[in-house]
Amino acid sequence: MTSSIYIALDFPKWSDAKRFLKDNQLQGVPVKVGMELFYREGPSIIEKLKEDRHPIFLDLKLHDIPTTVKRTMQNIASLEVDVVNVHALGGGKMIEYAKDGLLSGNMGNKTKLIAVTILTSMDQEVMNHELNLSGNLQENVVHFANLSKNHGADGVVCSVLESKAIKKECGEGFLTVTPGIRLGHTSQHDQKRIATLSYARSQGADYLVIGRSITQAENPYKMYQKAVKEWEAK
Numbered sequence: 001m002t003s004s005i006y007i008a009l010d011f012p013k014w015s016d017a018k019r020f021l022k023d024n025q026l027q028g029v030p031v032k033v034g035m036e037l038f039y040r041e042g043p044s045i046i047e048k049l050k051e052d053r054h055p056i057f058l059d060l061k062l063h064d065i066p067t068t069v070k071r072t073m074q075n076i077a078s079l080e081v082d083v084v085n086v087h088a089l090g091g092g093k094m095i096e097y098a099k100d101g102l103l104s105g106n107m108g109n110k111t112k113l114i115a116v117t118i119l120t121s122m123d124q125e126v127m128n129h130e131l132n133l134s135g136n137l138q139e140n141v142v143h144f145a146n147l148s149k150n151h152g153a154d155g156v157v158c159s160v161l162e163s164k165a166i167k168k169e170c171g172e173g174f175l176t177v178t179p180g181i182r183l184g185h186t187s188q189h190d191q192k193r194i195a196t197l198s199y200a201r202s203q204g205a206d207y208l209v210i211g212r213s214i215t216q217a218e219n220p221y222k223m224y225q226k227a228v229k230e231w232e233a234k
Contacts, residue, residue, distance in 0.1 A: 003228050006030040006057050008179070008211030014041045014048065021052070024220040030055040030082075032209050046079045056081040057177070057209070061116055063087035066094045070101035073113075077105025083177070083207075085157060088115035088144035092151040099152035112175065115148035116157040117141040120180040138162050142169050149174055155206065160195035163203040172204070179209040183217075183227055197230055 009031050011017040017037060021027060031054045037045060038060065049056055058081040062069050069086060076084055086098045099113050117140075118127055124137045133140055141162040146169060148156050155175025158166060163176040178200055200208055210227060217223040 003030055003231075004206065005208045005210060005224070005227055005231060006032045006055075007214055007224065008032045008034065008059075008209055009037055010034060010211050010215065011037060012040065013037070014045050017045075018048075020215065020220070024224075026221060026224060028053045029224065030057070032057040032059050032211075034059045035061070043079055046081060050080075057083040057085075057207075059085060059209075061085055061087050062098065063090045064094070066090075066097035069094050070097035073098045073101025074105035077102045077109045077111065080106065080109065081111055083112045083114060085114045085116055086153075088117055088148050088153075088156065092147055095148055095151040095153055112154040113152065114155045114157055114175060114177055115144065115153045117144040117148075117162070118158075120159045138165055142166055145170050145174070160200040160203050160205055163200070163205045167204050175206045176204070177207045177209065178205040179211075181208050181210045181213065183210065183213040183223060197227055201231060 007026065007029060009017045011020065031049060033045060033056060038058065046056060058076065062072060063086065069090065086095060088095065095115055102109055102111055102113055118137060127133050127137050127140065141158050142165050145156045145158065145166045149170045155177060156166065157177045157179065159180050160178045163178060166174065166176055180195060181197055181200060183197060197208065208231065214220050214223050
């Protein structure tokens with residue numbers, strides 16, 4: 001992998017994403033494809049990105065009954081993306097079935113399975129009063145990380161704020177993928193648990209997901225290169 005920083009391609013259609021990558025000389029960089037783009041374009045977008053050698057995080061956040069998730073992962077396995085995810089709230093059996101689906105869909109598959117803990121758009125109040133989950137937010141995130149590890153996941157999606165605690169509990173080899181990264185004075189948007197790149201580095205995050213701080217920058221190429229340089233200085 002050329003970098004541990006994934007650019008979130010939060011565009012409505014492939015032509016917009018393609019233009020962004022081409023105009024800003026970002027061919028071959030790691031990218032995150034989310035529901036918005038994948039549901040419009042389908043699996044063909046993965047093939048198009050792979051033609052330009054982009055490492056791909058397919059961010060579909062699957063959350064359904066275990067058998068449905070397993071069968072879906074069997075199909076996703078054939079795409080041979082680098083990372084794919086499910087919601088840890090789906091439970092241990094669902095995570096197990098997701099891993100089985102990846103492995104049975106392609107026996108040589110090296111796709112990493114990660115599980116979303118608590119979305120970074122949520123805070124303590126939302127977790128307690130809307131999700132009706134009691135206790136401290138970080139403790140809940142670490143709980144879901146443990147659940148995910150014990151049922152076959154390779155890592156979790158969490159905020160930078162929980163990365164160090166997860167590493168302590170689950171081991172250094174358990175991956176933490178951290179969205180909510182902000183560069184410079186860019187807006188917080190709909191994220192609540194955010195952090196800077198330097199703080200992410202200090203907390204031991206493995207992979208970063210950066211969206212609008214790069215895609216809406218005046219010079220996305222320069223902003224991406226600046227982020228990579230700062231990250232790799234660790």
